[in-house]
Amino acid sequence: MLSRRLFLTAFAFASIAHAQSFPTKPVTLVVPYPPGGSADILARAIGIELGKKLGQPVVVENKAGAGTAIGAKAVAGAAPDGHTLLLGTVSSHAINPAMTKVGYDPVKDFVPVSPIAAIPFVLVAHPQFSAANIADVVKMARATPGKIGYASAGPGTSNHLAGELLASTAKVDLLHVPYKGSAPALNDVLAGHVPLMFDLIATALPNVQGGKLKALAVTSVKRSPLLPDVPTVQESGMGDFDVTAWFGVFAPAGTPDAVVTKLNADLTSIIQSSEMQKKLRDLGAEPETGSPVAYARYVREESGKWATVLRKAGLAPQ
Incomplete structure (x- = not known):
């Protein structure tokens, strides 16, 4: 029991130390769409401000193709240290995985960091x-x-x-x-x-x-x-009908909790600023914030909802 406590204590200190040193190099924010669309515009607006918070540049990298699967899969396989992030969407984490084999698990292979906006x-x-x-x-x-x-x-x-x-x-x-x-x-x-x-x-x-x-x-x-x-x-009168094109930041599974917490706090501060709120609403987007735990729950709910819709529409594998 004592050795387990020592291990957990050492792990906690290591996680905190990692967060304190993070980031040690530029952060890549992968957008699974071509340049110029809503996701790309949002990523670049957020990336500039996040870079200021982190003290390292945030480089937006467009990896389009396969209905978002190429970019999402690249981030799922990246080092889980917070230096590679994904601007995930309802397509990458709910619709596309329910329609076809994408090469990643939208729940198990990612840590939801923070919602950004919904259109x-x-x-x-x-x-x-x-x-x-x-x-x-x-x-x-x-x-x-x-x-x-x-x-x-x-x-x-x-x-x-x-x-x-x-x-x-x-x-x-x-x-x-x-x-x-x-x-x-x-x-x-x-x-x-x-x-x-x-x-x-x-x-x-x-x-x-x-x-x-x-x-x-x-x-x-x-x-x-x-x-x-x-x-x-x-x-x-259509029940709990809710359909939005939502956007959020995701990290590879295994990213230290302290790093996720830091990123979430920085992104929340950015989204809640009056300048970013205006910028997002000018794009037709509603700003969104939330904890990693709440966002993970939302992503799971969306994944289940759209899997059901796709199945009824005959678009999901039986």
Whole structure:
């Protein structure tokens, strides 16, 4: 018993010492997407401020491909010392692993460090589509099963699965119309070829404000300050409906607790600053903070939720 206590004490001191010396070199923040997208923009904004806190530069490295699997797998196999981090997303840690073999376990191979932000979707419709809200869409779908179409960026994407979750929650049959990317999907909704789409609020906003689309509901738990008059899907009676494109920082499994705690404290301070709050909201994102334990629980819940949605949609391995 005494030897075990001595071991644990020595381990604790070693962990603290590691945290006190961390970082000893530049920190790499891997983004599993190409440059220029929401994840990349968020990572670079956060990375600059995190570098100031750590006293070492934070280098953003884009490792795109395989639906986020290439970048996530690279971080899962990195040294667990805090010097290699991942900007993880709902795709890398919930959707993609449930759809295909990604070469990593999103729960066992990572330590969730801190949430960063979440971007809600908004269900938009062509102005000539007669539905004015979610209740109207559900009523129309029940009257004409499989006839009310919604566009998406492709099978398994967040805006596709938002539609699948709505159909499952409301117990209706909607027609999924997949495209190769959000841009062509949105273009066909704007043209009136497909009536509906779950689009990220940041990209939908100009079209809603310009009268080219009408917003029926936002997919987050709370209303968006960008569209304060638009109700949430939950407000429309759809249970605990919650769909966001969320972003957070992850470290390889085995990273010392003291390092994770330090990173979480620094990231929380950064996210809570008024400058970063404004910057994130200007991007259409809602700032988020939380402890590593709470974030780990959230990631597990999201993983289970989307695995169920994918299975019902016939997109998960049986």
